[in-house]
Amino acid sequence: MPEPLVLAPGLYIVATPIGNLGDMTRRAIDVLGAVTVIACEDTRVTGKLMAHLGLKKPLRRYDDHADVAARDGLIALMRAEPVALVSDAGTPLISDPGYRLVRAAQAEGIAVTSLPGPSALITALTLAGLPTDRFLFGGFLPGKDKARGDMLRELGAVPATLVFYDTGPRLADTLDAMATILPGREIAVARELTKMFEECRRGSAAELAAHYREHPPRGEIVVLAGPPVAPVAPDAEAIDAALRAALERLPMSQATKDVARALGVDRHALYRRALELQAEAP
Known part of the structure; x- marks a missing residue:
């Protein structure tokens, strides 16, 4: 049997599957099996993943609502032990608060290791x-x-x-x-x-x-x-269609401003046309 992985103290950022559990990498599984504690968004979600992997580790909640004390507690732990950070799905720090923990660890001279993996x-x-x-x-x-x-x-x-x-x-x-x-x-x-x-x-x-x-x-x-497309001079029909669509959702001033910017046409002329369209409406 291979020797169990031994990790140095520090923070290990571990990506988890965004849907298909088969996307969990061998390295990620080994690291989760070797850390002392796992910091996660939701202990229930991570608990299910750990059960699927056949692993048992203490889980600590760390999410948008985590206070400074929770962060300081993890920092103190990772000075002496390896600690993993996971999100509910995908790569941590992508639209979640993990960057604050990473910055705090780096400020304390604590080693940070990131394992690449799934990302929506x-x-x-x-x-x-x-x-x-x-x-x-x-x-x-x-x-x-x-x-x-x-x-x-x-x-x-x-x-x-x-x-x-x-x-x-x-x-x-x-x-x-x-x-x-x-x-x-x-x-x-x-x-x-x-x-x-x-x-x-x-x-x-x-x-x-x-x-x-x-x-x-x-x-x-x-x-x-996709990227912006090269502007094409719109015809009257296209202008009217864009105006009608915008007027269904926005006040007239904002609708004409948006359409003028999008189509590259005169805003004042658009406003006059918007008034005409409203008058023509049944």
């Missing part, structure tokens, strides 16, 4: 069929319309594929916002990654919004928007 962000990028030479990860999109719109406007000018995390109940609203704020871009939605019903659907934001309103998804989702 990278898995979705490889499936989406969108440019990957430059991408920007925006984390979770806000749930409220204004905050979501503000983030999309802020990042929309970046010449890169944009990647966001989202949830099933909010997905259609997110796609509606992208149709208005990021018009013309290819959009991809990746869900159930590494699981039996894995899906990556690509199309326009409007097409995908209609699909997912008819087929509401569950769970956490990755939404990707």
